[in-house]
Amino acid sequence: MTHDANHSHYWQESYTNGRIPWDLGHPTPTFARLAASGDYPPGQMIVLGAGRGHDARLFARHGFTVTAVDFAPEAVRAMQELNDPAYPVDILQTDIFELGEEWNGRFDYLLEYTCFCAIDPARRDDYAALAARLLKPDGLYIGFAFPIGKRPGGPPFVVQPDAVIELLTEHRFKLQHREFAFDSVPSRQNIEELIILQKQK
Numbered sequence: 443m444t445h446d447a448n449h450s451h452y453w454q455e456s457y458t459n460g461r462i463p464w465d466l467g468h469p470t471p472t473f474a475r476l477a478a479s480g481d482y483p484p485g486q487m488i489v490l491g492a493g494r495g496h497d498a499r500l501f502a503r504h505g506f507t508v509t510a511v512d513f514a515p516e517a518v519r520a521m522q523e524l525n526d527p528a529y530p531v532d533i534l535q536t537d538i539f540e541l542g543e544e545w546n547g548r549f550d551y552l553l554e555y556t557c558f559c560a561i562d563p564a565r566r567d568d569y570a571a572l573a574a575r576l577l578k579p580d581g582l583y584i585g586f587a588f589p590i591g592k593r594p595g596g597p598p599f600v601v602q603p604d605a606v607i608e609l610l611t612e613h614r615f616k617l618q619h620r621e622f623a624f625d626s627v628p629s630r631q632n633i634e635e636l637i638i639l640q641k642q643k
């Protein structure tokens with residue numbers, strides 16, 4: 443039996459009921475720091491499970507060409523409403539696992555925040571394979587391992603940083619940076635770790 447979280451109606455219900463505790467209402471502070479640092483030159487970026495798109499719009503404002511993907515109609519509607527015509531984000535309503543081959547090797551960056559933990563753990567290997575095929579050689583996977591710890595069930599399903607790094611390493615990624623970020627939002631301090639991995643040629 444597949445988990446409910448594999449289906450868009452599960453997420454759609456949360457959006458329509460206004461129960462979206464993951465939504466910060468603003469860009470993730472750590473991503474804002476990375477975007478402003480100059481260490482990551484603007485390029486093509488895909489944001490998986492983009493939700494209402496705060497992080498997608500952040501990077502678009504910094505000159506990145508951003509494609510934001512989500513399968514919940516209400517998340518997509520919100521992204522369309524909030525989209526800034528001066529720094530537009532391309533918005534795709536689809537299941538990330540159904541992104542076709544035409545998207546392969548198109549991106550310099552893959553950004554994810556609380557998408558990995560939203561995915562049925564049985565699909566984590568598919569997720570890593572998807573990340574590998576979407577990125578160009580040398581492309582960067584930027585995300586948080588969240589929530590670290592122990593709790594039954596999900597979503598969010600617990601995520602152990604070492605396990606994600608190991609999984610991505612099996613899919614031709616190499617760890618470039620990891621950090622318990624000082625600017626994680628207070629409720630997530632110490633239960634999330636920023637991880638940046640590079641896809642090998």
Ligand SMILES: C[S@@+](CC[C@H](N)C(=O)[O-])C[C@H]1O[C@@H](n2cnc3c(N)ncnc32)[C@H](O)[C@@H]1O
Nearest residue numbers: 453464465491492493512513514537538555560
């Ligand atoms: C926990 S929310 C995080 C949203 C956003 N990243 C944020 O931090 O506010 C997970 C999002 O991933 C989306 N999602 C989950 N599984 C998906 C899938 N297989 N394909 C596309 N979107 C998916 C959900 O609709 C939801 O918007």
